[in-house]
Amino acid sequence: MKRLVIALVLVMCGVAEAHKPSDAHLRIAVSGSQLAGQISIALRDLDGALALDVDGNGDITWAETTAATARIDKYVIDRVHLADGDDACPIALGPPALVDLTDGAYWTAAVTADCPARPSELVVTYALMFDIDAQHRGIVHLEAPGMAKTVVVRSSKPVSIAIADPTAFTTVAGAGARDLSPWPLAALLALLVAAARARRTRPRQLADIVAAFALAELAGCALVTAGDLVLPWGYVEPALAALAVIAAGAAVLRRSGGALPLELGFAFGFSLAHGLDALALPAHGLGTVAAFAAGALAVQVAAAAVVAVLVARRYRAPAAPAPTTP
């Protein structure tokens, strides 16, 4: 019968499931070549690995936890490795603290690591607990500019996480194309329509307007970005919207004002700068500005080209009068 009582306990062990099995959390933010974040391991798990409960009374105290700091740090440093490909990024741990998660208190410490360069492929080797708990998971949360990724690590095999270069030309240009504000586009199209209605519709003239607008926009954006100016966007955006409306009004009233493209373009450079700033890139030089502007301007020029063709047909410049025969 004794044997069957044991059997019963084994059979019924699935019926009262508490919370989740064991896991630990490694949260890392990548900023250039520096990695910084936090590691959190359940105290109950650390007790299984390192016997924190020194007196064995079933109650882990904060004193027992802090007394084990050196052993815990060594356990973590020996078993968690970060690398950029083959180049190690040695980690350092901050002082111990606690964090409360859904299944109780976790030991936690700040993690910092320096890589030789900005990592393009972060290799995480995580080997905590697997030898004592086969259901343990390492939950690695990685954030880098423009990306956030969570990987669940199930064994001590290294895991590679690709980190895209957020300042790569194609990435930034793509962002520029996607983030384009409607106002500069509206203003540019208004300029084209106004010019067409003023009978200045030769393709060369329309191209002049687009080129002037785009160059001035680039200049405005570069000026704001390189000067690290913080524009009060709450005021600037309505002002730019008003400008676009005025440009449209001018187009309707046939008062294009031949010199407007430069001024308008320069003003809408602020909008471009705001879009670039919103990407929160780790660093931006002129190359980043050029890439972002290239993406945005490509969209503007493409849209302008379509409109230019349409308005050129609608408002064809009058042909020179044919010489009359006396």
Added chain:
Amino acid sequence: MIAVVKERWPLLVAAVGTAIAIAAAAAEPTPPAEQARIALPTYTPATPSASVAKVAVRDAREVATRSALLNNPERVDLAVTLARGDIQRSRALSDPRYLGRAQAELARWYDLPDPPPDVLLLRATIRQSLHDFIGSRADLDHLLERRPDDPQAQLTRAVVSTITSDFPAARASCAAVAQLASPMIAATCVAPIDGIQGHADDAYARLSAAIDADPTADPSLRGWSITALAELAEMRGDYAKATDLFRQVLALDGNDAYARAGLADLLILAGKPAEASTLLAGRESIDNLLVRRAIAEHLARGADEAKVVRAMQDRIAAAAERGDRIHMREEAMFVLRVEGDAVRAVQIAKDDFAVQKEMADARLLASCAVAAHDAAGLDTVRAWRAAAGVKDAQLDDILRGAP
């Protein structure tokens, strides 16, 4: 080049030139890494003596066995002893961590196609707990080819087969258990199968008599049998008797979370959510009880509603972060009855029913399907009910309201 640029070239040159000059001068350093942005909020206890976590009390025999295994890693008997202890601990503390520990203790043999019989039995038990019922059943069938008279293996096989609706296999295992154990154990083994297959009245009479005839049985065995009896009473629609029986089980063992959950369900069904909430208060570390407390507080508009609802949401998110989906029953209950999203709940209930088919899973799928007007979900439950010959008072009530 162009007329407009000709007119305004000084401005353009000045602007672009200034920009390039400033950009070249301001080659910005990389800003410092932002640890605070990604870190979870931390704290340190005010006093060194503050208790920060509870673990199992150290057992000197266990420590000695662990040390012996370390020196003799090939000793399967030591590994089995430790693993068995951890599985019992996972049950006693309602902590699934110890299942992972048991698996790690058996690691040397765990992935072998033909491990030693004792390892096979424990592997089947761990797999059952992780809801890998197919893997568990395969291990048990394999083990019983080698040890047909193993009562633990037969009893576990009966449970796993019932969950997966393989009733002939479950009955065969219970018949084997009847040859190896007391009439009360035999009657308890077959009770859920009889109940699901429409014979709850007969099963109730037999089990009730068997329990009465064995008054000196071990309290944990008795609690198990009375729990099975309570579930039969529930199937028969005798909710007052079922409530009384679950209270008897809790009197035998106040930490029996399964019986407490069953009693809470009946109180909620009877329109007494505040009473159910009181029954569950302070036991929220167990998911089965937290989800019911969240439902009870929600229905009763209790003071702890926001807190326990938030806790359950966090619990579901934490399980999802691991990639686990073994608490689908709790999740579907919560989504239906607290979040009120019947469409999502019925999807989760369908996924749950695909894995396990206990009475509770069928009732839940039916409730979700009725609420979501999901014909496919209703068809699934009706087909299962017809195939197994199920008679259940609650399921009948739920389906009566279905289109």
